[in-house]
Amino acid sequence: MHRPPTAEAEVADELAAVRPDLVPRYAAALPGARAAVLTRLWRALAHEPLPWVTDRAAGPDGLTLRLSDGRRVHGPQADPYATAAYVDAVRLDEVPYADPARLMTDLGVAHGTAFAAELGHSVASLTLSRAGQPSSEDPEEWPAGDWEWEQRVVDGHPFHPGCRSRPGFSVAEQLAYGPEHGPLVRLGLLPVPAGECLLTGEWPDRLRDGERLLVPVHPWQAEHVLKRPCERGFAAHPLMSLRTLAIPGEAQPHVKTALSARLTSSVRDISVYSIGLSATLSAFGETLAARMDGLLHITRTLGAVAAGSPDLAAVLRQSPQAFATPTSGERVVPVAALATTRLPGSPGWLADFTRLALTAGLRLLEWGVALEAHGQNLLVVLSPTGAPLRLVYRDLADIRVSPARLARHGIPVPELTGRIVTDDERTLRRKLFGSLVAGALAGTAGSAAALRGALETAVRDLPRTPDLVALLEEPLPTKALTLMRLSPVTPGDQWAELPNPLR
Template identity: 70%
Template sequence: MLSRLWRALAFEPLPWVERREHRPGSLTLLLGGGRRLEGPAPDPYATGDRVDEVRLDGRPHRVAARLVEALRVPHGAAFAAELDDSTASLALSRAGQPTGPEPEPATTWEWEQRVVDGHPYHPNCRSRPGFSVAEQLAYAPEHRPVVTLGLVPVRAAEVLVNGDWPEHLRDGDRVLIPVHPWQAEHVLKGEGPLPGAAAHPLMALRTLAPVDGGPHVKTALSTRLTSSVRDISGYSIETASVVSAFAEALTERLDGRLHITRTLGAVTAHSPDLAAVLREPPEAYAGPGERVVPVAALAGTPLAGSAAWRAEFARLALSVCLRVLDLGVALEAHGQNLLVVLSAEGAPLRLVYRDLADIRISPARLARHGLAAPALAGRLVTDDETLLRRKLFGSLAAGALAATAGSAAAFGESLAAGLAAAPPTADTEALRAGPLPVKALTLMRLSPGVPGDQWADLPSPL
């Protein structure tokens, strides 16, 4: 936890950090009021580095939350409480893992449940406010439970349905909306829901794979996980079918190297707290002998430990995603949304992307390629070049690729290999030139009154 926090303090544009002094092997932050915070020189892309201690005005600090309290910065008390919660949750997650070697997962949901430490760089990597220890054990994917979803019946006249809502989730003139049991107990607090399907929780916690197969179920979960409250907006439901059909059509330009998991149906009771989305499972795009693995689950595996494999994967990921960006769509291709289809031997063959709720679509770029923009307005639509590049670069390059590599040196090698295979576009040149944008996740948690994302620039590993 302290390692993640120190990385944030070293690189994010925090208003109370007046200057940074770099020396061989060390970094000093000069703070307001003449205070000094000293620690080891950080690797901005490392996932395995361990920072055991930093010194504030000469006093050692070894606990992330206590350091934030000692800094006495605006909104620091609330952030320190979140860090305590995340630290305890991370310890619980690690303590619950099986001992000894495990066989390789046979299914995608088993791969997802191998991700124990959460977000690779966020200090709130395992923050689950509102969840008791018992609820984390019952619902969190790394504890490998089976969760029984609830079904809330709502009169059809009182809901918005987009796409095909299946008959088994209807009851006469009522629509049955799947709900997470935590949401039913803590947020809806009404009459108990009907029993629904048993399901395996995925990395996103609120999205689950039914035990009996079929579409994945994305539920509303109105608590803050890492940075965002995970409800489902009416805008996402209203635009679900249009965005899904548009994205599926766009993949025809990618020679079979990218698949988008289709949104099959979406429903809302005109409340972000009571809504659900049914999504095609990623396994639909695996052939005989192939596996579909979330990129986040590959860190620390023998595959990710191979420089040759990382280079091959970077060539696939960057060539595809930069092509999609040039066409006019910025994918939020972090390690949770981006999956890779592997051959029986482990070679990366194709990409699968899921969850279209936060992509960005550029009508101007689409028009340059003779493509029609979908009939959309609102937050998904923008021609802002900076915003489009931040969306992809921050999630794919500085997120999925960097975390898989685990260090600046290894990331630099794979990034160089990937850029050599990428299309010769202005976006490719911008990524090559650096710096790399990333969400300033700690600044965002310390700025509760500032809406939207805030950003930091990391030095290029090239």
């Protein structure tokens, strides 16, 4: 049977045309990228509530999954908090598989073919991302600019099998726009009559043209979605989300653009709903930060605009660097970038950071606010010696707010509507624990053993609230990222329960 070209082969062919010097490095990086994606996929097969996995049996030689059709998949014991690629192959019955896309195809499950294509893109793009890295980068050298920290995150999401999936992006576009490749991206400016826009906050004069607002547009969006040229524009540094960019210059804002492409899991447009709530959420964030005694800062949304569609929208946001004192040598680092840098400091650094993060997250949760505190949204201010001093949080669009808890603590309830508002205890805890503990802290720790050690030390002095008791005693929730990709008709988040690292 003739198989169509794989994403790996297609990227290799394109690379030979646009950057032939990277072809040998691409070939060398391919096995490691396959193992990285396969490790993430094996984690999902081992721990997510996939309906066609009927039994999981651990033994001295690894883990065996029984499928609903009687077949078995065998691999190593699956550490749900491991970030290193440790799965080189698994066996479906007696056949070994090193290619995650081929494994997913041959599993033959519902919607598996489309997900297999995403896995193929993820492997190919991850290989390209690794191949394009300078070999001389020193993990002990601290970057000067905030965007440089962000661009160190080469592998993407530490637990998602689609960690680098970028379907719809050519090799040339990935090299031109992918933050890990270090480009300077020219954003376009599309003029739209102000009367046709939903605008919240303030829109700066430099992004106005008389009665028209100049909406920053990502060049990929302009070419593939809007199909409109943008003659005016400015250059900016892409951050790890790819669609958010840092405007060069001290104290310049970050600009979040609409990007109607599927990256990792989601299409990255900007909903009109989030634009409408942005000013209210920003003011609410300032109120919360003022109550945190300097423990946590929240970046302000300066202005947000939607021009009639999620495909044409933009958000201007305060840079997290505003909360560091550069003259004292402080740095603001996205938590996702911590694993890329060898940080100085005491042996208890991870426990200190974990205590800081849990203190802030649990205090807000007790008040009634559950942060989406994954490694991209959560940043830490480091001292010159690498000690974690305080936190910065950005992007309030996907938090959850409990009016009942706020009222119980005498905090004015903001005028919010829609998915953000909930008093459901399980929903609130899932939001924080899934993003902070199973996400940011686990990704920084890199293994169940390291996460357990940090948590055991960090929780000793924390107030024993009902939320902390749930964190200590119940399974740890995390988004079932693979189940969600295999359930395209099921809206919203789906969840898995991981073994509690403290039990």
